[in-house]
Amino acid sequence: MLELLNISRKVGDEVYVDKVSLSLQRGELNILLGPTLAGKTSLMRIMAGLDKPDSGSLRFDGRDVLGLPVQKRNVAMVYQQFINYPTLTVFDNIASPLTVNRISRSEIASRVGRVSDLLKLGDFLHRRPDTLSGGQQQRVALARALIKGADLVILDEPLANLDYKLREELRAELPGLFAEMGAVLVYATTEPTEALVLGGNTACMFGGAVEQFGPTLELYRQPVGLQTARIFSDPPLNTLLLHCRHGELRIPGSGQSIKLAAELHDGRDYTLGVRPHHLSLVRRSPEDIEMRGEVTVTEIGGSESFVHFEFQHRAWVALIHGIREFARSEVVSFFVQPQNSLLFDQSGSLISNSTAMIMTQ
Amino acid sequence: MATIELQAIAHQYESGQGSASSDAAEPFAVNTLDQCWPDGGAYALLGPSGCGKTTLLNIISGLLHPTAGSVLFDGVDVTARSPEQRNIAQVFQFPVVYETLTVADNLAFPLRNRGLPRLDIDSRVASVLTMLGLQEKANLKARDLSVDDKQKISLGRGLVRTDVKAILFDEPLTVIDPHLKWQLRTELKKIHQQFQHTMIYVTHDQTEALTFADRVIVMHEGSIIQVGTPQELFEKPQHTFVGRFIGSPGMNVIPCVVEGATAIVGEHRISLHASLGSDFRNSGLQNTELGIRPEYVRLSQEQGLPAAITAIEDVGKHVVVRVMLAGHELKAILREGELIPQHPKVSFEPGKINLYENAHLIEAAE
Amino acid sequence: MKTVNNKAWLMVLPVLLLVGLSAIIPLMTVVNYSVQDTFGNNEFFWVGTEWFQEILHSERFHNALQRTLLFSALILAIEIPLGIGIALAMPKRGIGVSVCLVLMALPLLIPWNVVGTIWQVFGRIDIGLLGHGLASLGLDYNYTQNTFDAWATIIIMDVWHWTSLVVLLCYSGLVAIPEVYYQAARIDGASRWAVFRYIQLPKIKRVLLIAVLLRFMDSFMIYTEPFVVTGGGPGNATTFLSIDLVQTAVGQFDLGPAAAMSLIYFLIILLLCWVFYTVMTVSDQRASATKGRNH
Numbered sequence A: 001m002l003e004l005l006n007i008s009r010k011v012g013d014e015v016y017v018d019k020v021s022l023s024l025q026r027g028e029l030n031i032l033l034g035p036t037l038a039g040k041t042s043l044m045r046i047m048a049g050l051d052k053p054d055s056g057s058l059r060f061d062g063r064d065v066l067g068l069p070v071q072k073r074n075v076a077m078v079y080q081q082f083i084n085y086p087t088l089t090v091f092d093n094i095a096s097p098l099t100v101n102r103i104s105r106s107e108i109a110s111r112v113g114r115v116s117d118l119l120k121l122g123d124f125l126h127r128r129p130d131t132l133s134g135g136q137q138q139r140v141a142l143a144r145a146l147i148k149g150a151d152l153v154i155l156d157e158p159l160a161n162l163d164y165k166l167r168e169e170l171r172a173e174l175p176g177l178f179a180e181m182g183a184v185l186v187y188a189t190t191e192p193t194e195a196l197v198l199g200g201n202t203a204c205m206f207g208g209a210v211e212q213f214g215p216t217l218e219l220y221r222q223p224v225g226l227q228t229a230r231i232f233s234d235p236p237l238n239t240l241l242l243h244c245r246h247g248e249l250r251i252p253g254s255g256q257s258i259k260l261a262a263e264l265h266d267g268r269d270y271t272l273g274v275r276p277h278h279l280s281l282v283r284r285s286p287e288d289i290e291m292r293g294e295v296t297v298t299e300i301g302g303s304e305s306f307v308h309f310e311f312q313h314r315a316w317v318a319l320i321h322g323i324r325e326f327a328r329s330e331v332v333s334f335f336v337q338p339q340n341s342l343l344f345d346q347s348g349s350l351i352s353n354s355t356a357m358i359m360t361q
Numbered sequence B: 001m002a003t004i005e006l007q008a009i010a011h012q013y014e015s016g017q018g019s020a021s022s023d024a025a026e027p028f029a030v031n032t033l034d035q036c037w038p039d040g041g042a043y044a045l046l047g048p049s050g051c052g053k054t055t056l057l058n059i060i061s062g063l064l065h066p067t068a069g070s071v072l073f074d075g076v077d078v079t080a081r082s083p084e085q086r087n088i089a090q091v092f093q094f095p096v097v098y099e100t101l102t103v104a105d106n107l108a109f110p111l112r113n114r115g116l117p118r119l120d121i122d123s124r125v126a127s128v129l130t131m132l133g134l135q136e137k138a139n140l141k142a143r144d145l146s147v148d149d150k151q152k153i154s155l156g157r158g159l160v161r162t163d164v165k166a167i168l169f170d171e172p173l174t175v176i177d178p179h180l181k182w183q184l185r186t187e188l189k190k191i192h193q194q195f196q197h198t199m200i201y202v203t204h205d206q207t208e209a210l211t212f213a214d215r216v217i218v219m220h221e222g223s224i225i226q227v228g229t230p231q232e233l234f235e236k237p238q239h240t241f242v243g244r245f246i247g248s249p250g251m252n253v254i255p256c257v258v259e260g261a262t263a264i265v266g267e268h269r270i271s272l273h274a275s276l277g278s279d280f281r282n283s284g285l286q287n288t289e290l291g292i293r294p295e296y297v298r299l300s301q302e303q304g305l306p307a308a309i310t311a312i313e314d315v316g317k318h319v320v321v322r323v324m325l326a327g328h329e330l331k332a333i334l335r336e337g338e339l340i341p342q343h344p345k346v347s348f349e350p351g352k353i354n355l356y357e358n359a360h361l362i363e364a365a366e
Numbered sequence C: 001m002k003t004v005n006n007k008a009w010l011m012v013l014p015v016l017l018l019v020g021l022s023a024i025i026p027l028m029t030v031v032n033y034s035v036q037d038t039f040g041n042n043e044f045f046w047v048g049t050e051w052f053q054e055i056l057h058s059e060r061f062h063n064a065l066q067r068t069l070l071f072s073a074l075i076l077a078i079e080i081p082l083g084i085g086i087a088l089a090m091p092k093r094g095i096g097v098s099v100c101l102v103l104m105a106l107p108l109l110i111p112w113n114v115v116g117t118i119w120q121v122f123g124r125i126d127i128g129l130l131g132h133g134l135a136s137l138g139l140d141y142n143y144t145q146n147t148f149d150a151w152a153t154i155i156i157m158d159v160w161h162w163t164s165l166v167v168l169l170c171y172s173g174l175v176a177i178p179e180v181y182y183q184a185a186r187i188d189g190a191s192r193w194a195v196f197r198y199i200q201l202p203k204i205k206r207v208l209l210i211a212v213l214l215r216f217m218d219s220f221m222i223y224t225e226p227f228v229v230t231g232g233g234p235g236n237a238t239t240f241l242s243i244d245l246v247q248t249a250v251g252q253f254d255l256g257p258a259a260a261m262s263l264i265y266f267l268i269i270l271l272l273c274w275v276f277y278t279v280m281t282v283s284d285q286r287a288s289a290t291k292g293r294n295h
Helices: A040-048 A089-101 A103-119 A132-148 A162-179 A194-199 A214-220 A226-230 B053-061 B103-113 B118-131 B147-159 B176-197 B206-211 B231-235 B240-245 C007-034 C048-056 C059-089 C095-110 C112-121 C129-136 C147-175 C179-187 C192-220 C224-229 C239-251 C253-291
Strands: A002-011 A014-024 A029-033 A055-060 A073-077 A152-156 A183-187 A199-206 A207-215 A238-245 A248-249 A256-260 A271-273 A288-299 A304-311 A314-321 A333-338 A342-344 A350-352 A356-360 B006-011 B030-036 B040-046 B068-071 B088-091 B166-170 B198-204 B215-220 B224-227 B250-254 B257-259 B262-265 B268-271 B288-292 B297-300 B308-314 B318-325 B328-335 B345-349 B355-358 C036-038 C045-046
Touching: A002 A040, A014 A040, A014 A207, A029 A040, A029 A152, A029 A194, A040 A152, A040 A183, A073 A132, A089 A103, A089 A132, A103 A132, A132 A162, A162 A333, A183 A194, A183 B250, A194 A214, A194 B297, A199 A214, A207 A226, A226 A271, A226 A342, A238 A314, A248 A271, A248 A288, A248 B118, A256 A288, A256 A342, A288 A314, A288 B176, A288 B206, A304 A333, A314 B176, B006 B053, B030 B053, B030 B206, B030 B215, B030 B224, B040 B053, B040 B206, B053 B088, B053 B198, B088 B147, B088 B297, B088 C179, B103 B118, B103 B147, B103 C192, B118 B147, B147 B166, B147 B176, B176 B206, B206 B240, B215 B231, B215 B240, B215 B328, B224 B231, B224 B240, B240 B250, B240 B288, B250 B328, B297 B328, C007 C036, C007 C253, C048 C253, C059 C147, C059 C192, C059 C239, C095 C147, C112 C129, C112 C224, C147 C192, C147 C224, C192 C253, C224 C239, C239 C253
Parallel strands: A029 A183, A029 A199, A073 A152, A152 A183, B040 B198, B040 B215, B088 B166, B166 B198
Antiparallel strands: A002 A014, A002 A055, A199 A207, A238 A248, A238 A271, A248 A256, A256 A356, A271 A342, A288 A304, A288 A333, A304 A314, A342 A350, B006 B030, B006 B068, B215 B224, B250 B288, B257 B262, B262 B268, B288 B355, B297 B345, B308 B318, B318 B328, C036 C045
16 A cells, blocks of 8 residues: 655745645556646656655555665556667566566566466567557556566556557556556546546546545546546536625526525635536426527537537537537527536535526526 | 649558658558548548558658659649648647747748748738737747647648648647647637638547548558548448447447348347348348447347346446447447446347448448 | 665765866865965965966966967867758768768877877978978968968867767757658748758757867867977967966976966866856756656
């Protein structure tokens, strides 16, 4: 188990990691999700022992490992770039973490055989990495991390440089591989879809800090804050700033207001968040909140349409099933069910995503 | 703006001279192909890495001279012309900016090279800055910008030229964060709808290709497999490769035996009438496969073929359920909140089944 | 891989000792000398900054300094553009690359005094290929008597010897530029000059800085070659600071003034290097501040 307590790191005036506390279990996949420069790589470097935090403590299986150099920590790393020894064969590449540990040849051969079967590299063992495709090269790097039997395995956007379909394929395989390792696994990605497919636990990072940590689906369904909701939405989360008057929030243009069981404070601003796939072209119940906007552009996927529209001077997008084309500047009504709307207070904390009462005047 | 025609284009790399923009070792050849892309369209070249899409793009832009065939812009043979003479713009995977120049000077660069009058340059640059939302950054040095802004500058250097024949994109969003990807792509789409530039967009990402283009050209191992609208590629993939490559997850393809107008999978019989017309009769088809999109696979308690659930992947906005049907894995997509039956019966949406012989689509008789 | 020990630091110890003995101790000795006078017998008197004042007001020092500065300026003005030019002209791939690289590396492998001797012989009007050749063409060339000829010889010699270094550094910078930059420039219709000015020059700026610093320091401290070829002459025409310094210290055994001169010399080099460095990196400051986080 890897425990981080109040880890912070600053370089110059810039905060790389901001008071991060996490407790990561062995055998579980822990995903760091956030945009570029959110601090994912910085945090992973601290976990690996490549960088030292300015403050905080780091314990592995109860032992304080702060200050222990990376060589002593039994860490394996896989990077975005496919890093292999170019002059060694695939077999020797995979075996390289073992050869420094004085393990017998037959033992090495059998372990390489097992790992290469797992990663479908059996046919390429005698080739050089640079004669392989990108996906296969990254499999070799993964195999090296796997065979090492490391206590901590760090994967820094390992699929980012791969083709879309290869990514899909590896995403499906990775959870099984990770279960084999029994190590503490940390996996960084910028893509919410990737986090959701991989499952496990996710820590949402933004500006060096972790806003929320927990089971991936739970974060998606119950974000505690606006940043997590934003980071976890693909296409991007639609938001609207609402000003509270007479204890209610008026939705402009629809004559509807939101009231909550909990108190709304007059004079404060709230942010309404709606995920694109929760917007619909049809009203399913009278409580549905209506958003009328002017269409800016429609993108057609294979079986779905992304309708971009301007709602109260904000760019919104609706994910509509089926092929729906709208003319530019066409005014269209979209509806969201109250239980699917997210409401955040001024500080960005979630107030409610189910207790909204919609009043129609 | 121009209509782009490719006549019997083929390309073979000399040994040892790989494609410079790719990291894989084998050279990406293009087999003989003919294409005509009318003026003002948005086209996407879609395929896995190594399929020759970037090679084809570089042949169009003139960065690469094809081994055979000719490239025509508006009926004029431009095969022998340089990229500059062809008057095209190209945006690359990694943003290329002139680091020591300001944003505005970067945009003015192609115009200054062509010796335009200063006043014209200033007004063009100002309008492109507005178009891309870069007004406030006009006087910053390009190297101090974020990667997405840099990519906007690369695009802007194409947009700034009024006479540009086509704007070519080589996986332009690869290095951009997911949220900014959406923003940039829709911005691009808006610009296309407003100004009707001929745009050709190379990508391996099917979502990008489908959402950007009016027509998608799917490539595989140097050949064009299918050209069609996003909807055509989704509903009627001409080849099982297209079916699998497009869609996330891709189309389910399961071997079957065809008897009359019925497909037989294991001991299950599936009617093909709705897909292939009522007078469809099997005429000695070999190596037949059934293609069905996960979006069109229904799971219910009551009707259909019994199957066993092997895995459930909840990805938030939908759930992917993997089931075993007569020894074949089948994926089904269920919308958020839909109930997953414990002992599901599988049915296929009528009219959405595709039949393939030797991986090629059997078309319905009209 | 597994074991980490601090024994590694022990390995560094000899180097530290060596640097200590060869650099710091002599430097302190020089500082010591520069503020003292002696009449022999190992008796030393404290003279404060007297030697420094004397040197700074001495015409001989001023002349030597001017000559050295002029020499460095000429060397930089010739070798840097020439080096960039050759690097640009070199092939980027194919067999030509290794041929060019070997050719470029050759002059760098020859020791200083050998270079001096080669050119000393090469330029002699009686037996030297160059000297004799020029003389037989009717040109009045004699580096031992004519100031211009002496300077020309030393400069050409240095250019021949050291331009390769600039070439190799610039070449390494040039081949690191990704192909897409050139492709984009072609599409933008950039001229050859625009490509150089806006792509190649910014990209090789860092290695160019190193080249400028190395060539400046080296040329400013040039000693062996002029000593071998011209011996500082004709007259004092090629008596650079280094030669002057050695004459003062070894020839006249004026240890105090020589020590003061060394320190002034050292400080001038330090100052000029700092100026070069600042001027060439000042525009990079902001860029490098935002870098480092990008992986």
